[in-house]
Amino acid sequence: xxxxxxxxxxxxxxxxxxxxxxxxxxxxxxxxxxxxxxxxxxxxxxxxxxxxxxxxxxxxxxxxxxxxxxxxxxxxxxxxxxxxxxxxxxxxxxxxxxxxxxxxxxxxxxxxxxxxxxxxxxxxxxxxxxxxxxxxxxxxxxxxxxxxxxxxxxxxxxxxxxxxxxxxxxxxxxxxxxxxxxxxxxxxxxxxxxxxxxxxxxxxxxxxxxxxxxxxxxxxxxxxxxxxxxxxxxxxxxxxxxxxxxxxxxxxxxxxxxxxxxxxxxxxxxxxxxxxxxxxxxxxxxxxxxxxxxxxxxxxxxxxxxxxxxxxxxxxxxxxxxxxxxxxxxxxxxxxxxxxxxxxxxxxxxxxxxxxxxxxxxxxxxxxxxxxxxxxxxxxxxxxxxxxxxxxxxxxxxxxxxxxxxxxxxxxxxxxxxxxxxx
Numbered sequence: 001x002x003x004x005x006x007x008x009x010x011x012x013x014x015x016x017x018x019x020x021x022x023x024x025x026x027x028x029x030x031x032x033x034x035x036x037x038x039x040x041x042x043x044x045x046x047x048x049x050x051x052x053x054x055x056x057x058x059x060x061x062x063x064x065x066x067x068x069x070x071x072x073x074x075x076x077x078x079x080x081x082x083x084x085x086x087x088x089x090x091x092x093x094x095x096x097x098x099x100x101x102x103x104x105x106x107x108x109x110x111x112x113x114x115x116x117x118x119x120x121x122x123x124x125x126x127x128x129x130x131x132x133x134x135x136x137x138x139x140x141x142x143x144x145x146x147x148x149x150x151x152x153x154x155x156x157x158x159x160x161x162x163x164x165x166x167x168x169x170x171x172x173x174x175x176x177x178x179x180x181x182x183x184x185x186x187x188x189x190x191x192x193x194x195x196x197x198x199x200x201x202x203x204x205x206x207x208x209x210x211x212x213x214x215x216x217x218x219x220x221x222x223x224x225x226x227x228x229x230x231x232x233x234x235x236x237x238x239x240x241x242x243x244x245x246x247x248x249x250x251x252x253x254x255x256x257x258x259x260x261x262x263x264x265x266x267x268x269x270x271x272x273x274x275x276x277x278x279x280x281x282x283x284x285x286x287x288x289x290x291x292x293x294x295x296x297x298x299x300x301x302x303x304x305x306x307x308x309x310x311x312x313x314x315x316x317x318x319x320x321x322x323x324x325x326x327x328x329x330x331x332x333x334x335x336x337x338x339x340x341x342x343x344x345x346x347x348x349x350x351x352x353x354x355x356x357x358x359x360x361x362x363x364x365x366x367x368x369x370x371x372x373x374x375x376x377x378x379x380x381x382x383x384x385x386x387x388x389x390x391x392x393x394x395x396x397x398x399x400x401x402x403x404x405x406x407x408x409x410x411x412x413x414x415x416x417x418x419x420x421x422x423x
Contacts, residue, residue, distance in 0.1 A: 060143055060147070066127065066130070067140060070090075071091070071104075071127070072113075072130050072131050073131055075087070075113060075121060075123035078122075078123075081117065083119055111127075112124060134205055134206060134208065137205035145189070145199055146176075148176070148179030149178075153175040156372075157175075165371075170186075171328070171374070172187055172188055175371070179372075207319075216266060217350050217409045218266060218267060222397070223411060226346060226396075227313050227348075228275070230341075231252050231276050234313060234341050234344045234345070235250055252275060252277060252312065254281060254312045254316065256316060256336065257320040258282055259290075260287070260291070261292045264278050268293040268296055278297070279309055280298040281300075283301075283302060303336075304332065306338070307335045308339075311339070313344070314345070314347075315345065316348040317349050317350065321349060321351065322351060322378050322379070323374050323376045324376055325376065333387075333391040340413075343414075346411055346412070349384075350409050351379070351408070352378045352379075352408075353381050353398060353410065354380040354406055355380065359406075363378055389415070392414060393414060394413055394416075395410060397411040
């Protein structure tokens with residue numbers, strides 16, 4: 001055991017020169033961090049546990065202060081350590097030196113920065129990870145927008161007797177509304193953002209890269225091959241029925257609730273010769289901001305209204321249904337069901353699929369966030385199956401593209417007497 005501890009201490013002391021096999025293997029890196037994270041609670045005393053649970057929240061708070069003052073950017077861009085006074089000057093905000101030193105000492109104690117001498121500060125790997133705008137925006141979003149909902153969740157659940165939420169059709173009755181002090185205003189989180197541009201900016205920047213993986217669903221070529229096959233079969237049947245129409249006018253892919261079109265653009269770039277039309281759908285004010293690749297159309301529509309595009313090869317949702325309780329999801333899916341070709345159209349749901357057992361924290365922490373903010377849910381595999389069956393669909397495939405986080409595309413068709421779910 002002593003040799004294991006010696007190895008870990010050496011690894012920490014020489015983190016920049018970590019063993020080559022760990023640096024070059026993402027699998028080994030994840031295994032090591034996972035083991036360490038799971039081991040800590042098993043070794044703790046009651047005092048250790050209380051200290052961790054009660055005070056770890058300050059990591060987020062101090063990170064938010066660090067982003068506001070630009071501390072991580074400043075230290076990352078300086079090759080030499082900076083004194084407290086030098087760092088204060090570079091922030092441009094003239095913070096009190098004693099106050100700043102106290103904050104920096106805490107940051108150093110949790111490795112957000114490094115203390116390399118008395119009153120001398122340098123960048124750390126932990127803090128450098130927050131320099132990128134998308135990750136610093138995530139710090140701002142969670143601290144400013146989400147944490148009040150987290151804090152209000154216990155009281156909110158007590159008020160509702162720990163019963164399923166959202167079934168009454170009131171999507172404004174949330175822990176978020178209680179925590180932000182807007183429970184009487186009958187507004188959702190998204191309504192709230194409309195009048196708070198800075199909060200909306202951090203949310204939108206973070207959401208553009210919030211999914212945890214570097215790969216994307218299009219790397220599962222079997223999914224796109226199924227979409228192309230559906231497109232061909234729908235076209236062949238239309239030809240057999242002697243329906244008039246230009247082949248190029250048929251729709252290959254509809255991105256429902258697709259925001260400003262990130263996924264449409266990725267699809268167009270990775271499959272530039274794709275047959276048929278690609279259509280982005282979202283609210284008018286959202287698609288108006290979309291900057292799309294040539295050949296992508298946009299349509300202002302709510303997914304709670306009738307789906308105007310009929311008989312497309314694929315209707316795609318990414319990180320949409322998690323925002324809504326089952327009753328709302330069934331309403332959304334009904335509109336898609338009514339628009340789909342009876343035999344060949346595909347429903348693609350690009351979401352986390354939380355395992356029924358041994359769920360990873362990446363899935364469960366998202367689930368709790370959806371509960372607090374929107375009465376939504378990061379659903380388990382069994383729950384997805386139940387929801388889709390209740391909405392008239394049969395699952396054809398669950399195509400994982402990142403196993404640890406549970407990132408997957410659920411592929412489904414209309415359920416028929418002759419088509420049983422494969423999963």
